[in-house]
Amino acid sequence: MHIIFLRRHNLIVKKLENETSWSPEVLYQEAKRIVIAELQHVTYNEFLPRVLGPWITFTFGLRPAFLYRESYSPFVDPRTTSGFSVAAYRFGHSLVRNIHDQIGPNGSPNDNLLLKDHFDKLETHLKDFTGGNTEGFARWMKSDHKSRSDGTFVDGLQNNLFRCEDEPNCPMGAGVTKAFDLAALNIQRGRDHGLPSYTQWRYWCTGRRAFIFTPNYFGLSDHTYFEANILRNTYRHVDDIDLFTGGLTETRLPGTLLGPTFTCILALQFSNYKRGDRFFYERPDPIMAFTPGTLNWSFTT
Numbered sequence: 567m568h569i570i571f572l573r574r575h576n577l578i579v580k581k582l583e584n585e586t587s588w589s590p591e592v593l594y595q596e597a598k599r600i601v602i603a604e605l606q607h608v609t610y611n612e613f614l615p616r617v618l619g620p621w622i623t624f625t626f627g628l629r630p631a632f633l634y635r636e637s638y639s640p641f642v643d644p645r646t647t648s649g650f651s652v653a654a655y656r657f658g659h660s661l662v663r664n665i666h667d668q669i670g671p672n673g674s675p676n677d678n679l680l681l682k683d684h685f686d687k688l689e690t691h692l693k694d695f696t697g698g699n700t701e702g703f704a705r706w707m708k709s710d711h712k713s714r715s716d717g718t719f720v721d722g723l724q725n726n727l728f729r730c731e732d733e734p735n736c737p738m739g740a741g742v743t744k745a746f747d748l749a750a751l752n753i754q755r756g757r758d759h760g761l762p763s764y765t766q767w768r769y770w771c772t773g774r775r776a777f778i779f780t781p782n783y784f785g786l787s788d789h790t791y792f793e794a795n796i797l798r799n800t801y802r803h804v805d806d807i808d809l810f811t812g813g814l815t816e817t818r819l820p821g822t823l824l825g826p827t828f829t830c831i832l833a834l835q836f837s838n839y840k841r842g843d844r845f846f847y848e849r850p851d852p853i854m855a856f857t858p859g860t861l862n863w864s865f866t867t
């Protein structure tokens with residue numbers, strides 16, 4: 567993804583260079599501003615409606631305007647909350663698939679590359695710069711479906727994260743840990759950060775308390791019996807449930823990829839990113855606003 571945006575930046579620099587007499591520094595900064603705007607637009611216009619559903623994106627004012635909209639407030643704090651970075655937004659880990667492949671120009675997969683075979687294998691990616699595989703990876707990403715957002719992780723992330731076979735060259739050193747478990751890292755990171763338990767976050771988001779594991783009015787009503795049972799067998803008390811585990815296993819709200827607690831944390835965070843950003847691309851600010859022409863060009867090219 568980084569290479570795609572880097573190339574996009576260079577393409578915009580070339581276009582601006584042909585149309586203006588700006589210095590290299592101005593070309594660089596202006597292209598950077600446009601790429602940031604495009605990234606924001608794709609995130610709010612295409613990604614979030616799929617994750618949070620049309621109703622939540624509308625209610626939290628996350629849908630882009632047709633041209634300009636003033637949503638900035640100096641009183642909104644745009645900083646990332648721990649609940650978001652350490653748990654809720656890591657829901658993306660459950661969307662990752664075990665195969666990360668390439669597709670050739672003629673549409674056929676070139677390779678059967680497993681996710682675990684990418685870690686520390688720079689040679690696979692270095693080929694990119696000698697005319698090889700970036701396009702292949704991009705074609706694959708464009709056509710491949712993601713995994714479901716649920717409580718499960720693929721083997722490449724759960725049992726084989728950063729697996730290193732060639733012991734003497736492994737970053738952890740010979741004979742030490744050979745692979746990580748991303749689900750365990752996420753749970754442990756939540757504890758490192760001292761995150762309140764899942765039930766506290768759920769109460770903060772929905773106003774509903776859970777006293778028991780059973781998925782009824784007094785318990786984990788946002789979980790199925792199946793998920794609630796797994797949690798019961800894992801934790802001693804409902805208030806011990808980690809935010810990452812409890813949030814990821816909630817039943818998805820209709821039209822979204824997430825249950826109520828993660829939906830709430832994501833919607834609030836993305837609302838703060840937008841309303842607390844003095845440079846958000848939609849702002850009609852007289853000094854820094856994009857011209858209608860640039861907005862139109864960026865979003866249709």
Ligand code: HEM
Binds near residue numbers: 651655657755
């Ligand atoms: C192959 C795909 C991915 C791999 C191998 C991966 C791996 C990792 C690792 C190793 C960490 C640090 C864990 C820790 O020590 O706490 C991390 C953090 C994180 N990941 Fe992923 N990840 C992947 C995809 C994603 C996706 C698709 C999303 C979201 C849509 C995501 C969201 C996050 C977030 C929010 C953090 C925390 C960042 C921070 O607080 O600094 N990741 N990931």
